[in-house]
Amino acid sequence: IVHMAQEIKDKSEKDYQEVYNAIAVKLREEDEFDGYIGYGPVLTRLAWHSSGTWDKNNNTGGSFGGTYQFQKESNDPSNKGLHNGAEFLAPIHKQFPWLSHGDLYTLGGVVAIQELQGPVIPWRPGRVDLPEDMTPDNGRLPDAVYGADYVRNFFKRLDLNDQEVVALMGAHCLGRTHLQNTGFDGPWGAASNTFTNEFFLNLLNENWKLEKNEAKNMQWNSPKGYMMLPTDHALIEDDKYMAYVKLYATNNDKFFEDFAKAFKKLLEGGITFPQSTPTYRFETLDSQGL
Ligand code: CCH
Structure with a gap:
């Protein structure tokens, strides 16, 4: 078609x-x-x-x-x-x-x-x-409970490569998860309505603990009250993804440029x-x- x-x-x-x-x-x-x-x-x-x-x-x-x-x-x-x-x-x-x-x-x-x-x-x-x-x-649409292999394979169907996937996931600087929508709870960071590279900084710098939430789903929580989905945390569990996480955490201009394209x-x-x-x-x- x-x-x-x-x-x-x-x-x-x-x-x-x-x-x-x-x-x-x-x-x-x-x-x-x-x-x-x-x-x-x-x-x-x-x-x-x-x-x-x-x-x-x-x-x-x-x-x-x-x-x-x-x-x-x-x-x-x-x-x-x-x-x-x-x-x-x-x-x-x-x-x-x-x-x-x-x-x-x-x-x-x-x-x-x-x-x-x-x-x-x-x-x-x-x-x-x-x-x-x-x-x-x-x-x-993707399920948040899986790891890097799932994410990589999922985004092939949309013709998006590792670099594009990591850049796109940076949109999780915005908004939050809602228990009543998806069974996950909490925001990814402090500035939920400003588009920045905060998602990557938090992935690298927060002290993440894998915990069961009220809906009995596993999610990563930090002492500041931030959260990461398993699919988010997967980006620092995989070497290829990790390289882009570090790039975007240290270079906001590059993140903006790659995000816009992706x-x-x-x-x-x-x-x-x-x-x-x-x-x-x-x-x-x-x-x-x-
Ligand atoms: Fe996402 N996302 N997303 N996401 N997402 C959720 C919320 C937002 C996954 C799971 C979730 C992208 C990729 C993925 C946003 C943008 C993007 C929530 C919580 C889950 C779960 C929803 C709720 O509870 O209301 C998974 C899994 C993937 C990929 O593997 C991509 C790509 C983008 C955009 C480029 C935004 C923004 C939100 C916040 C929504 C809100 O209502 O605050």
């Missing part, structure tokens, strides 16, 4: 920046969500989960069709809690009905990362809503973009003086 991005003839960069701004303003206004973390983390996770169903072997799933809008996908147990992100974006879609769901979900993640002071994520438009029967089956690739898995497709680099509210 080929999923060809389609240009919307009368829309230009200005229109997409307008959507960006609408999401960013709402993000700034509704700052009380989830104990004042805000919606940035959950929008980032929604962008990732709506893309992370892609299977490079048969080009099914992925962000193109926006199939997260259908219950089969939004009710995937792996997507618990993401309805908060979808409900946040619903009025944006009402305001800009010409935007496809795939473009909406991925753009939401781009806005979140940029507004939380992360890198500019170059983004291309043109995803097209697919019918409900093209919704991928549940079970394509996140763009994640959001574009399975999509063919015509040569004429523009690449947008959106301005943050801050940089527009808004």
Whole structure:
């Protein structure tokens, strides 16, 4: 199957920046969500989960069709809690009905990362809503209870290599785990709504202890009250992953550069973009003086 991005003839960069701004303003206004973390983390996770169903072997799933809008996908147990992100974006879609769901979900993640002071994520438009029967089956998103071999093998299906996987996992600087969503509990660090390389610093510098949480799942806890999933901690148990953890812990610019490339690739898995497709680099509210 080929999923060809389609240009919307009368829309230009200005229109997409307008959507960006609408999401960013709402993000700034509704700052009380989830104990004042805000919606940035959950929008980032929604962008990732709506893309992370892609299977490079048969080009099914992925962000193109926006199939997260259908219950089969939004009710995937792996997507618990993401309805908060979808409900946040619903009025944006009402305001800009010409935007496809795939473009909406991925753009939401781009806005979140940029507004939380992360890198500019170059983004291309043109995803097209697919019918409900093209919704991928549940079970394509990763399970947090495993180690490095599982993680490495999982991300092959998304065509992502060791360096890209470690960079992407740095998004766990944002937000937290919620017992009622996934059976894990707590934040990864101190600054849950600022995009930094803190995840890598904490992996290397905290005193981690493997403990059973209230839901009877094993997770790594530190005296400061931070946590790591088994799949996070796997990055310092594997030599190849560890090299990138050290690189990103000591070089935030390199982390930003590699994260931006890998996140763009994640959001574009399975999509063919015509040569004429523009690449947008959106301005943050801050940089527009808004
Ligand atoms: Fe993640 N993530 N993630 N993650 N994730 C969770 C939360 C966030 C895994 C498991 C979990 C990525 C990769 C992985 C975010 C971004 C990314 C949670 C807790 C689990 C469990 C959810 C809850 O309880 O609400 C696993 C396993 C992998 C890979 O092996 C990648 C890649 C990204 C983005 C680039 C973000 C952001 C959150 C915080 C969400 C929130 O609501 O605060």
